[in-house]
Amino acid sequence: MPQLTEKRILLGVTGGIAAYKAAELTRLLVKAGAQVRVVMTQAATQFVGAQTFQALSGKPVITDLWHDADNGMAHINLSREADLAIVAPASADFIAKLALGLADDMLSTLCLARTCPLLVAPAMNKQMWDNAATQRNIAQLTTDGMVLIGPAYGEQACGEIGAGRMLEPADLCAAIVAHFAPRLLAGKCVLITAGPTIEKIDPVRAITNLSSGKMGYAVALAALEAGASVTLISGATCLTPPAGATIVNVVSAADMLNAVNQHVATADIFISVAAVADYRPELAHEQKIKKSSDTFTLNLIPNVDILTQVAQRPQPPFCVGFAAETENLIANGTAKRQRKNIPLLVVNRAQDALGSDSNEVTLLDDHGAHALARADKLSIARQIIQHLANLYKELK
Ligand code: CTP
Numbered sequence: 001m002p003q004l005t006e007k008r009i010l011l012g013v014t015g016g017i018a019a020y021k022a023a024e025l026t027r028l029l030v031k032a033g034a035q036v037r038v039v040m041t042q043a044a045t046q047f048v049g050a051q052t053f054q055a056l057s058g059k060p061v062i063t064d065l066w067h068d069a070d071n072g073m074a075h076i077n078l079s080r081e082a083d084l085a086i087v088a089p090a091s092a093d094f095i096a097k098l099a100l101g102l103a104d105d106m107l108s109t110l111c112l113a114r115t116c117p118l119l120v121a122p123a124m125n126k127q128m129w130d131n132a133a134t135q136r137n138i139a140q141l142t143t144d145g146m147v148l149i150g151p152a153y154g155e156q157a158c159g160e161i162g163a164g165r166m167l168e169p170a171d172l173c174a175a176i177v178a179h180f181a182p183r184l185l186a187g188k189c190v191l192i193t194a195g196p197t198i199e200k201i202d203p204v205r206a207i208t209n210l211s212s213g214k215m216g217y218a219v220a221l222a223a224l225e226a227g228a229s230v231t232l233i234s235g236a237t238c239l240t241p242p243a244g245a246t247i248v249n250v251v252s253a254a255d256m257l258n259a260v261n262q263h264v265a266t267a268d269i270f271i272s273v274a275a276v277a278d279y280r281p282e283l284a285h286e287q288k289i290k291k292s293s294d295t296f297t298l299n300l301i302p303n304v305d306i307l308t309q310v311a312q313r314p315q316p317p318f319c320v321g322f323a324a325e326t327e328n329l330i331a332n333g334t335a336k337r338q339r340k341n342i343p344l345l346v347v348n349r350a351q352d353a354l355g356s357d358s359n360e361v362t363l364l365d366d367h368g369a370h371a372l373a374r375a376d377k378l379s380i381a382r383q384i385i386q387h388l389a390n391l392y393k394e395l396k
Contacts, residue, residue: 003177005033010082010116012107013053015043017157018089018123018166023048025088025169026056032173037062037078039107041094065106074106079114084179087111089123089166092134098146099137117179121172122151126162149175152240174221174378181382183227184389190228191267191317192220193260193274193306195235197253201298202285209275212355213237215322216273218381220245223271226385231267233259235274253277253303260306267317269392272307275324279303308340318343318392320384324350333364343395344388363387 009029013022022038029036038053039062050061062074079085087094087107094108098120103109111118120141128134129151142148150167167175194216199207213234220232221242230245233256241247248263250256253276264270279300289296311319319342325332326349333347348361360374363384372383 003032004029004180007034007180008081008083009034009036009176010078010085010110010114011036011038011053011057012085012087012090012094012111013038013040013044013048014087014089014091014094014107015041015046016089016091016123016166017047019044019047021166021169022088023052023056025172026053028169028173029176030057032177034176035059037082039063039078039110041105041107043091043093062106065109076113079110079116082114082116084116084119084176085111085114086119086121086172086176088119088121088172090120092122092124092128092131092137095120095122095134095137095141099140099144118146119149119175119179120146121149121166122164123166124151124164125156125158126160126164129162129164147179178225181225184386185223185269186227188228188268188392189266190220190223190230190269190271191233191260191263192216192223192230192271193233193235193256193276194220195237196275197235197256197277198251199253199277199280199303200284201281202287202289204288207277207279207281207300208236209277210354211235211275213239214355214357215353215359215377215381216271217242218377219271219273219384221378222381222385223269225382226389228269231263233263233274253280253306257304257306257309260310264310264313264317269320269388270307270310270317271320271322271388272310273322274306276306277303305340307342311341318388318395320388321345323347324353326350330362330364330369333362334369337364344391346384365391 013019026036036057037059038057053061097108103112151163152165152167153163154165155161195213196209196211217239220230223230224244232245233248248259250259280303282299282301307321321340321342323333323336329347333345337345345364346361353359358376359380361372363370
């Protein structure tokens with residue numbers, strides 16, 4: 001079932017170039033099953049036509065406080081009907097209005113009259129974002145209970161680079177889905193490892209693997225959505241960490257082990273998604289190794305198996321392992337789960353998973369094997385979190 005079925009969402013669009021992205025957000029929300037009512041400021045209509053939003057939402061778009069067909073009560077009725085309101089993009093000017101509680105157009109009046117939660121997705125030039133007045137207004141919105149999503153850092157329409165970009169429509173949609181997600185892990189501390197490790201040979205060479213970290217980061221986001229407090233111990237990746245997680249960056253398997261040991265005592269759940277190197281060079285040379293015409297032999301010694309060690313603690317957290325196998329997935333996964341003595345193991349085909357944005361996995365637990373259909377990694381992560389939350393409740 002689509003994740004936003006029957007949810008009524010009020011989408012406020014204010015004047016900024018990111019208004020065109022609000023059209024895509026409307027499409028994504030409708031696709032997820034939501035009923036979307038769009039309210040535009042006059043400035044927003046300078047960037048995108050109301051017809052665009054009307055076509056995408058299938059509902060009339062409201063732009064005017066004074067000409068509503070609802071007996072002058074649209075600002076009350078619309079806000080009462082909504083389960084959630086979001087302003088995306090929210091210009092610096094509109095954020096200032098929200099901070100002051102002004103109500104001089106339909107959107108600001110709706111925001112003031114609403115009883116539902118309000119998410120605000122800022123979009124502006126970086127100087128405007130950094131300006132003390134904007135920062136003061138933002139702090140006020142948070143104090144008043146509005147939820148800020150973004151902004152992102154990156155290249156801006158004006159050509160400058162910095163903070164102030166609106167989050168991408170898919171990220172805004174994910175934040176809205178998260179808002180409605182059941183808080184299955186509320187109050188739980190979840191420790192997650194993700195990404196590859198790098199084992200140094202000398203100052204310029206290393207052994208690593210092809211893990212992108214995408215699955216681990218998706219699991220961290222899904223755990224946050226489920227209400228957990230999340231610590232993400234990450235090997236080197238190119239990914240933006242999920243907002244709200246505590247991030248610990250590590251390089252080698254030994255670093256990862258240290259970081260896990262520092263955080264594991266307070267964890268209720270440990271999810272080991274990282275592709276930890278099984279071996280490291282016996283000696284990491286201090287100087288660059290010079291080539292010769294001889295065969296070169298590198299001695300490797302085993303790394304500690306972090307997951308096994310955590311599972312062997314006197315009072316272990318609920319442990320979840322991941323296994324990337326190239327053949328005999330279920331048999332190898334089942335043996336691995338028993339060997340590591342953990343309640344849940346997620347197995348996938350290494351060739352399918354590495355670096356990809358989607359994945360197809362099977363969950364192995366005491367009840368047997370549960371196959372999940374191929375989907376994007378965040379959808380898979382959400383299903384894993386749901387499954388582990390049920391199992392956790394059953395076992396604890
Ligand atoms: N793992 C770990 N520490 C290691 C190696 C693996 O914590 N030194 C964890 C991984 O994060 C994963 C699980 O163990 O959750 C399985 O990892 P995998 O590499 O598939 O299994 P291995 O035990 O290394 O066995 P093999 O490489 O022989 O398949």
